[in-house]
Amino acid sequence: MATRGLITSGRLLAAAVVVSLVCAFLPMRMLGWVTPVSGVVIRLVAPVSSLGKWLSDQASRAEREAHPDAELGRFEELESLVRGQQMEIAELRATLDALEQGDVLPEARVRQLAGRVFATAASRAERTLLVRRGSADGVTLGSVAVVRGRHVLGVVSAVEPAFCVVTPTVSRDAGTLEATVFASDADTEGVRFSLTPVGDGTLRGPGQFRTVGVDQRPVEVSLGATAVLSDPAMPSHWGLFVGRVVAVDADPASPLRQVITVRPEVDTRRVARAVIRVPESGNAGAGDASGAGP
Amino acid sequence: MSIGVFAIVLWLVLGLDEGVSGLLRVGQGGVAPSLVLPLIVFIGLYAPQRAATGAALVAGMLIDLLTFRVLAGGGAAVVPGPNALGMALAVQVVLAARGLVFLNSPVTLVVLTPAAGIVWQVTTVCVLALRGVYDDTGSSAGSMLVPGLLGALYSAGPALVLWFPLRWAMPLMRFDSPHVARIGSRR
Numbered sequence: 379m380a381t382r383g384l385i386t387s388g389r390l391l392a393a394a395v396v397v398s399l400v401c402a403f404l405p406m407r408m409l410g411w412v413t414p415v416s417g418v419v420i421r422l423v424a425p426v427s428s429l430g431k432w433l434s435d436q437a438s439r440a441e442r443e444a445h446p447d448a449e450l451g452r453f454e455e456l457e458s459l460v461r462g463q464q465m466e467i468a469e470l471r472a473t474l475d476a477l478e479q480g481d482v483l484p485e486a487r488v489r490q491l492a493g494r495v496f497a498t499a500a501s502r503a504e505r506t507l508l509v510r511r512g513s514a515d516g517v518t519l520g521s522v523a524v525v526r527g528r529h530v531l532g533v534v535s536a537v538e539p540a541f542c543v544v545t546p547t548v549s550r551d552a553g554t555l556e557a558t559v560f561a562s563d564a565d566t567e568g569v570r571f572s573l574t575p576v577g578d579g580t581l582r583g584p585g586q587f588r589t590v591g592v593d594q595r596p597v598e599v600s601l602g603a604t605a606v607l608s609d610p611a612m613p614s615h616w617g618l619f620v621g622r623v624v625a626v627d628a629d630p631a632s633p634l635r636q637v638i639t640v641r642p643e644v645d646t647r648r649v650a651r652a653v654i655r656v657p658e659s660g661n662a663g664a665g666d667a668s669g670a671g672p
Numbered sequence: 673m674s675i676g677v678f679a680i681v682l683w684l685v686l687g688l689d690e691g692v693s694g695l696l697r698v699g700q701g702g703v704a705p706s707l708v709l710p711l712i713v714f715i716g717l718y719a720p721q722r723a724a725t726g727a728a729l730v731a732g733m734l735i736d737l738l739t740f741r742v743l744a745g746g747g748a749a750v751v752p753g754p755n756a757l758g759m760a761l762a763v764q765v766v767l768a769a770r771g772l773v774f775l776n777s778p779v780t781l782v783v784l785t786p787a788a789g790i791v792w793q794v795t796t797v798c799v800l801a802l803r804g805v806y807d808d809t810g811s812s813a814g815s816m817l818v819p820g821l822l823g824a825l826y827s828a829g830p831a832l833v834l835w836f837p838l839r840w841a842m843p844l845m846r847f848d849s850p851h852v853a854r855i856g857s858r859r
Binding site: 387388390391394395398399400401402403404405406409412413415416419420422423424425426427428429430431432433434437438496497498506508519535536543545549550551552553577578579647648649 | 683689697723738739744752756
């Protein structure tokens with residue numbers, strides 16, 4: 379390499395190492411400038427990564443935004459809506475006093491934006507997905523990505539003008555979410571569980587203890603039951619499917635409570651397209667906007 | 673070394689890596705191979721020392737810029753540096769070993785890729801673990817190490833596949849190292 383006065387290849391290399399070293403240890407609050415740079419790099423790489431993703435989608439049974447079986451998809455959609463409405467009714471009962479005083483609750487509305495997944499994280503340890511819908515389309519932090527109709531894929535954890543970053547619910551760092559499992563079709567209240575990703579593609583967590591009837595019979599969920607989203611931070615997305623219960627155990631700390639393991643029905647590793655559900659402005663509760671990044 | 677050709681090859685490999693890693697991922701634990709790692713090992717085998725280290729730094733930094741780390745409190749952030757330092761150290765393993773190996777054999781790339789990958793992953797995890805002392809970096813370092821190491825071993829597969837196109841593109845890359853001239857005369 380050429381030597382030009384003070385600037386030599388050796389010094390350039392040393393400077394690059396020092397810059398990498400300094401950047402690697404900069405506190406997160408001083409790294410705000412990196413995200414736009416990252417956006418530029420992602421846009422540069424996007425043509426090839428889109429092609430690679432398209433090829434891999436052709437080679438695998440990729441999950442799409444709509445359910446492959448239209449009839450089953452319609453059934454799931456109705457089931458999801460009913461469960462969501464049941465939870466909303468329970469919530470409305472709790473806020474009846476506020477309504478009597480003249481407050482009007484906003485109608486739950488979401489805007490749905492279908493987008494192609496064009497890349498997965500380059501780092502081996504991270505499992506985020508990049509979806510070709512961004513702030514220019516109205517996507518906001520905390521929006522929820524779904525596939526196959528109403529199956530939760532993950533939450534939008536970062537937004538750039540041209541794309542957004544979706545963290546799958548099963549990603550190890552996705553955080554705890556609240557889901558409700560209904561013990562039977564007649565059960566309208568369900569049992570709430572706090573589900574935390576385990577790291578093996580499942581979510582696991584304890585539930586509340588609820589009894590019914592005069593004999594105070596505990597409500598118990600069974601294997602195969604469906605867990606639906608009921609997280610207070612995401613009221614606009616209640617009723618979406620989180621997954622199916624694949625294991626039920628007793629809580630060692632409190633034997634009357636159940637601990638369930640839920641596995642999503644969609645394979646988050648092979649997603650071709652997703653729908654981003656964006657709460658309409660004015661409807662987004664405090665929680666709906668709480669997925670803010672650093 | 674031709675920087676232009678390297679940039680194009682890196683662009684292609686990085687894009688493919690981003691696009692197909694979901695397909696190549698094994699299990700739900702996040703074990704996936706890297707396509708960039710064999711490229712950097714290949715560069716390390718043939719390029720001059722400084723050019724190889726510089727290429728590794730650039731590739732690592734681009735991986736950092738393409739990686740959104742999920743933070744514990746929600747949200748995601750980009751942390752530049754850990755993969756750049758990891759790649760720069762990984763290529764030193766190749767530079768140290770290249771005098772002892774058969775440069776004309778794909779087995780060399782297949783064997784050195786996991787070795788360099790282990791250094792890459794251990795360095796990256798160490799940097800993130802040190803960051804974790806004072807900052808939120810999402811995953812605990814320990815939980816990233818095992819999938820990272822398995823991914824490094826898994827990268828031997830793509831290394832075998834990449835050997836042939838990289839070897840074909842080798843004259844375009846114009847590695848002007850003395851040892852390359854030596855093996856070039858035997859091709």
